[in-house]
Amino acid sequence: MSARDRIREYFEKNIGKVINTREIREVAGINDYARRIRELRDEEGMQIKTHIDRSDLKPGEYLLESLVRLPVIARNVSPQLRMDILERNGFTCQLCGAGAGDRDPWNPNRKIRLHIDHIIPLSQGGLNTKENLRVVCSACNQAKSNIQPPSESARNILIRIRRMPRSVKKEIYEALKRSFSD
Numbered sequence: 001m002s003a004r005d006r007i008r009e010y011f012e013k014n015i016g017k018v019i020n021t022r023e024i025r026e027v028a029g030i031n032d033y034a035r036r037i038r039e040l041r042d043e044e045g046m047q048i049k050t051h052i053d054r055s056d057l058k059p060g061e062y063l064l065e066s067l068v069r070l071p072v073i074a075r076n077v078s079p080q081l082r083m084d085i086l087e088r089n090g091f092t093c094q095l096c097g098a099g100a101g102d103r104d105p106w107n108p109n110r111k112i113r114l115h116i117d118h119i120i121p122l123s124q125g126g127l128n129t130k131e132n133l134r135v136v137c138s139a140c141n142q143a144k145s146n147i148q149p150p151s152e153s154a155r156n157i158l159i160r161i162r163r164m165p166r167s168v169k170k171e172i173y174e175a176l177k178r179s180f181s182d
C-alpha cells in the first residue's frame with residue numbers, strides 16, 4: 001500500500017471529520033504528505049477541503065466533505081499544451097468569462113482558479129487535442145459536477161455581466177444594492 005493509498009483510506013474512514021497534519025503524517029509515514037493530498041484532489045477529484053476552502057478550518061486542517069468525486073481536470077495535458085489553451089482562450093473561463101484570482105461568486109472565501117477542461121470527457125472517448133480542450137474556471141467546474149449548482153438563470157445573467165466592462169459591472173452592483181437596501 002502506497003502512502004497515497006493510506007491517506008486516501010484514512011480520509012474515507014473519517015469523512016466529514018476534521019483531520020490534522022499530525023494524523024496524516026502518521027498515517028502516511030512520509031513527510032511529503034501535502035503533495036499526496038494535492039494528487040488526491042487534482043488527479044482523483046477527492047473533495048478534501050482546507051482553510052482556503054472553508055473558513056471553519058484552520059491552517060493544517062483537512063476535511064473530506066463527501067465521497068462524491070469531482071470531475072478530474074486536465075490529466076495528461078502537458079504544461080505546453082495547457083499554456084497554449086490558456087493563451088488561445090485569453091486566460092478566461094469559456095463558460096462564464098471569469099479570470100484567475102477573481103472572487104468565486106458561490107464561495108466568497110475562495111478565489112477562482114482556471115482549469116483545462118475536456119469538452120468531450122476522456123471517459124467518453126474525448127482526446128487531449130487542442131480542439132477538445134478549453135479553459136473552465138473552478139466555479140463552473142464545480143457547478144458542472146452538480147455539487148453546488150447555481151440556478152440556471154443566475155448563471156446565464158452572471159455570464160453576461162462578467163463579460164461587461166468594470167464600469168458597467170459597478171453600475172449593476174450599485175443598482176442591485178439600492179434595490180435591496182429596504
Ligand SMILES: [Zn+2]
Pocket residue numbers: 093094095096097098136137138139140141
Ligand atoms: Zn466559469
